[in-house]
Amino acid sequence: MAKSIDVSDLNIYYGDFLAVEGVNMTVKARSVTAFIGPSGCGKSTFLRSLNRMHEVIPGARVEGKVVVDGQSLYDPSVDPVAVRRQIGMVFQRPNPFPTMSIYDNVLAGKRLNAKKVKKSEADALVEKSLRGANLWSEVKDRLDKPGMGLSGGQQQRLCIARAIAVEPEVLLMDEPCSALDPISTSAIEDLIHELKSDYTIVIVTHNMQQAARVSDDTGFFNLKATGEPGHLVEFNPTKKMFTAPDNDATEAYISGRFG
Amino acid sequence: MNLTTTEPAEVSDTLSGGSQRGDRVFHGLAFAAGASIMVALAGVFIFLAIRGAAGFSAATGLYQPYTSFVPYAAGLLFGTALVAVLAMIIAVPFAVGVALFLTHYAPRPLSTVIAYLIDLLAAVPSVVFGLWGLKALGPALLPIQRWLNEHLGFIPFFAGEVSATGRTVFLAAIVLAIMVLPITTAICREVFGQTPRLHEEAALALGATRWEMIRYAVLPHSRSGIIAGTMLGLGRALGETMAVLLVLNASGPKITWHLLTSDNPATIASNIAQNFQGENIDLQVVLLATGLVLFVFTFLVNFAARWVVIRSERKFQ
């Protein structure tokens, strides 16, 4: 189910503004890849270009190639809606659908894909997804209550359950813990460890300890200079990044000397 | 009815003392504006109640074709509600569709132009709509009315003998629908455009098409706004006088479900406009009493709308 991602010479624009320039990388299947870097260097922008969410912003476009297991995502014959069904996304701020119950939130994506879902199947899927997101025991008695009634950390895990309910091949997470308290954060980090066995995970984080804890590979993004586009400075196994990075700028950023 | 209390806007130059006085003045003005609306409403109500009171039990001959106030007013209220509700049934899907197109499908320049044109529609005087409905739309719709009667005549709405002039409830409802379209569209457009990006992207990231995203994010977020827009439109349709007077061939208060015949129920407003010019002072009093009925009815509709809006908002908080 999990797939690898090959990115080559990717330039990402907002209208005429080049936000991210010349990214090359390979994200391995069944691994966790983390992106770090100062804010505004294009981590979110790059992440959103991996499931064609970038282009929902008016004027936004991409040059270059993103290949998921041999299939080029930006090929004219590829339907962006189909891409997003295979590559799920969790956002910085938890965003359960406010008018839906917990149960319906989990099923939201499945109902898009399969139209009619049998009750027994639906129940099983809701339980499996909520268990997968480590949320089942906390909400199993109030599945029909609104998702908005949960705490921030629970809402974020609900969003993860919603994303994995459609069994995507890749899961993208954009600073999924930045709005959460430490306990919820650690719950989500544990979850990322477990999900790794089934999914390819790409996570943006502003927290370097988190990148060190959860990821196998790390990419460091930076701005060449203020006003210049962001770019990928270094991409290496996390162990190497945090002990002996190839690039001086990476070392400086990681050891907290700038950024 | 909007009594707004104002927060102190400026804290920074409290030293000068001037801003606090400004606050007090503004607060006073806002309060006076709010209060004057209440006074005007109360004034209208009291005027209608005092001047119309005698109309509830006037001489039986004034309530043609009935003999007392209740069936007379009920017949008029029926006509009023029938035309207005039909108009909303036609207008709301249009307004929602147009507003969705403007906010979520049309490219920006096109959507600006269309929105402007629809707003212009609101500036057309209702007598012009009436004349247009009478002279242009009515004749144009005659074949459609005949077709409905011929093929769907087994449904009571379309039964009976089709009016030769086309000045029917059917035509009046369509003209009213066009007249309320701008206000209902404007409100829908406003709320659709305010859908949080967060929820739209939640749907898109799950692989929703644009229409599915609208169903998952835009419409649930906008439900109370759609209700509010519908009720404002309904309020306008209930009270519309000139256009209905011109377009509808009314034969006084009556209860009938036939939409295509020449024997149509009058509405309260058109009935007042039609008969108030006469010499008969007693009849004028009866008409004032029906005006009171319309006033109270419109008020109740608005309260019901508010209640629905508040309830649907509270449900998910």
Ligand SMILES: Nc1ncnc2c1ncn2[C@@H]1O[C@H](COP(=O)(O)OP(=O)(O)O)[C@@H](O)[C@H]1O
């Ligand atoms: N919707 C947008 N429209 C225009 N420019 C944007 C938009 N979103 C982000 N940008 C710009 O793209 C650059 C990268 O932003 P972003 O990807 O959000 O960075 P990061 O996630 O690393 O903080 C920034 O210069 C930002 O101002």
Ligand SMILES: [Mg+2]
């Ligand atoms: Mg970001």
